[in-house]
Amino acid sequence: MSSTLKKINLGFGRLNKAIKVTFFPKNIYTYNRPAHDYHNLSYSQEGEDRILSRIFEGQNQGFYVDVGAHHPQRFSNTYLFYLLGWRGMNIDAKPGSMSLFQKIRPNDINLELPISDSYQVLTYYEFNEPALNGFCPEISQERDGLHHYRIIKTHQLQTYTLSEVLDQYLPKEQQIDFLNVDVEGLDYQVLKSNNWSKYKPKVILAEDLNFSFLDNPPKSKVASLLFDQGYEIYAKSGFTLVFKLRA
Template sequence: MILRRFFAEKSKGFYVDVGAHHPKRFSNTFHFYKQGWFGINIDAMPGSMQLFNKQRQRDINLEIPVGPDQSSLTYYIFNETALNGFDAHLSQQRASSLDPYHIERTIKIDTKSLGSILDEHLPPGMHIDFMSIDVEGMDLDVLKSNNWNKYRPEIILVEILDNSLSKLKSSDVNKFMESCGYEMYAKAVNTVLFKCCEPRNTVG
């Protein structure tokens, strides 16, 4: 609802969804797609983009693991795909505490930086209105892999499960976003919105 209000007067726009998971389920971008927006959906899960290619045909749908450039990481695959991710501690914690969810298998996959993905796939001259990042414990790594001098979305959504506002203020994610010229703008249940404080930069 916060995001819808922020962009209420904007009929067309562009988004980037990192950890997109599903074209509709738990999606921060599907509402905007229905309104005529389009964007880039990215997810590491093998086969994840088959459904996107059917249901989000205006979008650019990429099956690419995002993280430190050219790193080989272990990807944890659950029987509930919304829990999939690279964070070993978080994955093991969820497997032991979230019955009936469990890890079905792990695979080794090579990551690409967010900046390099945008270099390759962002349409020329396109400004990113907002970016949603939900990668189950690897959010800071994804943020650090962006080229912030070049790609500066107006709003960034990051999944942060801690609901303490004082802890959020001192969190590594908030400190990093502040160093990039963003400020904490709003807090939903499991998501924090950051707003760009500097003039927006259109990539040519």
């Protein structure tokens, strides 16, 4: 290689280094960091905990109530907050469901209780996919045999209202930062059973399988109930509606 070409290559090398230092300083554009440094941890099925993280950004402590908690980690809208130091109450109707919660989430209040809008005995449908478990006969029968899903067992369970469960188990003077409700078709009944004059979470997540932002106005009993209680829609993720208490 000629001396002139060597000088040209050396010049390009110095120029390339200067561009990196000038325009991509390591303390600002960390182009050499591993890819996993850029991910956001989520345990929710449809990213609901990331929406909640935006709402409660910078809040290191708080309290949640999760009705239809399903699993301490899988599809959980609360586990990320548990890892951050938050504490709360997990409620699920499935017989035996709380044994795993007691192992993985021992610092939470874990309750195996069915919730509805009145004191009654309802049929609980248990699927081979536990995320589909619930009390709604129409939804359960519709899902039975769909793809590989099937009902494997039914239980007759005594239900309780959300207000009486909170009266009994919520720590005294404890404020609820967010309430998560996911009970496969009975979300409205669970919300209806709350004592809104006494328990007013800052944020509520609830599922409505019939809600669409294309509806004008939205045809949602869940949304109508929460609008009347002073909430407004903040976001939607899949079938989950996120409501915030109006300031």
